[in-house]
Amino acid sequence: MTAFEAGAGYGGQNRGGGADVILGGGSEPLHAHADRGPASKRIIVGYGFWIFLLSDIIMFSAFFATYAVLSRETAGGPSGKDLFNLTNVAIETAFLLLSSFTCGIATIGARARQGLMYYGGMALTFVFGAGFLFIEIHEFVGMIDQGAGPTRSAFLSAFFTLVGCHGVHVTLGLLWLLTMVAQVFAKGYRADILRRVLCFGLFWHTLDIIWVAIFTVVYLLGAG
Amino acid sequence: MSQSDLETILDHGDAAPGDEPAGRHEVVEGVLGYLVGLFLAAFITVVAFFIAGTNLVWGPSIPLALVVLAIAQIGVHLVFFIHITTGADNANNVLALAFGVLIVMLIIIGSLWIMSNLSQNMTPMQMG
Numbered sequence: 001m002t003a004f005e006a007g008a009g010y011g012g013q014n015r016g017g018g019a020d021v022i023l024g025g026g027s028e029p030l031h032a033h034a035d036r037g038p039a040s041k042r043i044i045v046g047y048g049f050w051i052f053l054l055s056d057i058i059m060f061s062a063f064f065a066t067y068a069v070l071s072r073e074t075a076g077g078p079s080g081k082d083l084f085n086l087t088n089v090a091i092e093t094a095f096l097l098l099s100s101f102t103c104g105i106a107t108i109g110a111r112a113r114q115g116l117m118y119y120g121g122m123a124l125t126f127v128f129g130a131g132f133l134f135i136e137i138h139e140f141v142g143m144i145d146q147g148a149g150p151t152r153s154a155f156l157s158a159f160f161t162l163v164g165c166h167g168v169h170v171t172l173g174l175l176w177l178l179t180m181v182a183q184v185f186a187k188g189y190r191a192d193i194l195r196r197v198l199c200f201g202l203f204w205h206t207l208d209i210i211w212v213a214i215f216t217v218v219y220l221l222g223a224g
Numbered sequence: 225m226s227q228s229d230l231e232t233i234l235d236h237g238d239a240a241p242g243d244e245p246a247g248r249h250e251v252v253e254g255v256l257g258y259l260v261g262l263f264l265a266a267f268i269t270v271v272a273f274f275i276a277g278t279n280l281v282w283g284p285s286i287p288l289a290l291v292v293l294a295i296a297q298i299g300v301h302l303v304f305f306i307h308i309t310t311g312a313d314n315a316n317n318v319l320a321l322a323f324g325v326l327i328v329m330l331i332i333i334g335s336l337w338i339m340s341n342l343s344q345n346m347t348p349m350q351m352g
Contacts, residue, residue: 039238046240050317054324061328065335090273097265100305104258107242112251202242205305209298216294220276221287 042195049199053206056169060210063165064217067158071222075153080222083148088139089219092132093211099128100208107201113189122181125204129174136167159218166214169207176200239313242306261304268297 038044071080102124109117140160143149150160180200183193244254272293275281281289302308308317 042243043238043240046242047238047316047320050241051320054320057324058327058331061331065332068332068336069339086273086277093269093273094266097262097269100265100301101258101262104261104305105255108251108254108258114251117251198240198242202306205242205301208305209301212294212297212301216272216290220272220290224276224286224290 042191042198045195046198046202049202053202057206057210060162060165060213063158063162064213067162067218070154070158071218073154075155077153077156078146078148079155080159080218081224083143084219084223085139086219086223088135089215092135093215095128095132095135096208096211099125099132100205102128103201103204107197110184110189110194110197118184119181122177126174126177129170129177129204133167133170133174136163136170140164140167163214163218166207166210169210173200173204173207176203237313238316239307239309239311241308241314241317244307257304257307261300264300264304265297268293268300272297 102121104121106118106121106125109115109119109121143156148156150157177200180193180197183196187193244257272290275286275289275293302321308314308321310318
């Protein structure tokens with residue numbers, strides 16, 4: 001093998017696109033052993049982001065464990081039964097579930113390059129997500145106003161940490177959503193932009209999964 | 225043909241998490257999949273909220289029922305929204321998920337186990 005071949009092979013691998021290796025370098029001796037080449041960037045990026053999301057879920061599991069241990073330590077203060085309003089929680093749950101659905105529609109629209117589906121889906125996702133956040137902040141402010149803030153008891157510290165951390169994720173997700181709308185608007189449905197849309201969709205669906213655990217463990221079990 | 229279409233065709237080995245299986249990129253089919261997921265998840269949610277506030281079910285069974293429903297709903301989200309499947313192209317995604325679930329279980333069950341054991345060994349605290 002000459003130095004030139006080795007260099008060309010390295011460059012092809014480094015670009016990471018399966019297309020480069022197969023279409024451009026398929027006939028080179030260096031690639032004769034591999035009939036497919038490395039996975040495409042879409043798979044590598046999506047898989048890497050999936051690993052990140054799983055580690056994010058592991059971080060949440062530590063907050064869930066903390067909450068489960070401390071949920072009865074109210075220090076004479078209000079318990080979940082006194083504080084939680086299940087009607088609000090049902091509305092929050094409906095908003096987040098619908099936003100997960102519209103986010104999926106937006107993902108399909110992005111891949112199919114259907115502007116109405118993509119922008120409409122993202123707009124609805126933003127509206128539902130912002131509605132969820134509004135109700136949650138309203139709930140937090142109401143609790144703090146009646147003296148049930150995070151400093152009142154170990155139960156409330158764990159509650160605000162767990163649910164607040166999810167709320168921070170939703171806030172960051174909304175900012176990311178606006179960024180993706182702007183990027184598709186400015187740069188079009190490019191492959192690199194579509195990879196970011198894929199990651200955003202994964203992130204948003206994962207937030208909904210974490211909310212399922214929160215409304216079950218914190219609200220339904222806590223109010224019952 | 226765009227680059228992402230090309231990527232999809234060339235990747236006969238794996239599927240990115242979140243992507244539907246290769247060859248299933250019809251818009252109508254995709255929307256139907258999300259609709260099925262939405263209805264299943266909404267149904268399970270309604271059942272969970274109903275069970276939490278009802279007297280029709282034996283009381284002590286309610287927490288267990290709620291946990292089972294939550295796990296079922298997470299499964300629905302994983303299958304219909306994140307498109308995790310049992311197919312060969314999803315083996316990497318499923319293995320990563322399985323490892324994540326293992327760690328989550330270790331953290332939650334381990335914490336509850338140890339902390340309940342510790343509090344059983346505490347001498348009763350005098351209030352006030």
